[in-house]
Amino acid sequence: MTSLRFWAVVPAAGIGERMQADRPKQYLQLDDKTVIEYTLQRLASHAQIAGIIVAISPEDTWWPSLSLSLNCPLHVVEGGAQRADSVLNALSALSDLVDDDPWVLVHDAARPCLRLTDVDQMLTSLSEHDVGGILGIPVNDTVKRTGLGNVITETVDRRNLWRAATPQMFHLRQLKSALEMAIEQHFPVTDEASAIELMGVKPMMVEGHSDNIKITVPQDLALASWFLQQQGEH
Numbered sequence: 460m461t462s463l464r465f466w467a468v469v470p471a472a473g474i475g476e477r478m479q480a481d482r483p484k485q486y487l488q489l490d491d492k493t494v495i496e497y498t499l500q501r502l503a504s505h506a507q508i509a510g511i512i513v514a515i516s517p518e519d520t521w522w523p524s525l526s527l528s529l530n531c532p533l534h535v536v537e538g539g540a541q542r543a544d545s546v547l548n549a550l551s552a553l554s555d556l557v558d559d560d561p562w563v564l565v566h567d568a569a570r571p572c573l574r575l576t577d578v579d580q581m582l583t584s585l586s587e588h589d590v591g592g593i594l595g596i597p598v599n600d601t602v603k604r605t606g607l608g609n610v611i612t613e614t615v616d617r618r619n620l621w622r623a624a625t626p627q628m629f630h631l632r633q634l635k636s637a638l639e640m641a642i643e644q645h646f647p648v649t650d651e652a653s654a655i656e657l658m659g660v661k662p663m664m665v666e667g668h669s670d671n672i673k674i675t676v677p678q679d680l681a682l683a684s685w686f687l688q689q690q691g692e693h
């Protein structure tokens with residue numbers, strides 16, 4: 460394992476409409492902690508993570524009620540209208556904090572079940588890579604494309620298809636430039652890799668575990684609780 464240090468950026472400024480809850484999904488209770496507390500503690504407990512920048516909505520009234528005790532420095536910045544804006548704000552703050560061009564791992568606040576062994580796998584696979592890459596899961600289901608009225612028009616070859624997850628690991632300066640360019644071009648950035656790809660460079664895919672779910676709909680909380688239990692969390 461390399462002795463390089465890595466920073467984590469956690470976009471946590473979403474409102475999570477699909478949860479239909481009384482608060483953003485990262486503040487929902489998951490067993491004895493909130494979702495975001497699990498996420499931040501996982502990242503902070505990794506020995507190679509130098510610090511975390513978290514992006515919080517300016518309208519967020521929940522963040523101050525958390526009682527976090529983390530193993531690494533935590534910096535809070537204001538989030539933006541889109542996920543990419545939140546990540547860019549965090550990267551700008553990080554640029555002011557460091558003199559060099561560290562690797563940054565961007566990880567969704569809503570993914571509390573990240574395995575530290577998957578982070579290890581990323582660091583080992585990507586630390587010597589020119590660009591960086593992301594954690595993903597191979598698509599196992601048969602994939603269909605539909606047209607008007609849900610008529611199936613095509614069975615898509617699933618070989619080489621992946622579901623993109625997080626962390627997404629890139630160098631600070633390149634990721635910042637990529638997001639600035641994508642936002643300026645009004646390119647729909649659904650993950651950091653898509654902004655990097657827009658620059659014409661080629662990130663890597665690292666296979667992760669499918670328990671690294673993003674809390675999106677109400678039933679995901681029970682699933683996350685079960686995954687945490689299987690991982691020996693409680």
Ligand code: C5P
Pocket residue numbers: 469470471472473474475485514538539540541542543545546567568569673674675
């Ligand atoms: O909504 P979605 O599940 O795609 O959000 C992924 C992550 O991005 C969440 O952790 C959410 O809080 C964050 N986000 C953000 N700023 C936004 C929208 C989403 O930090 N404007």
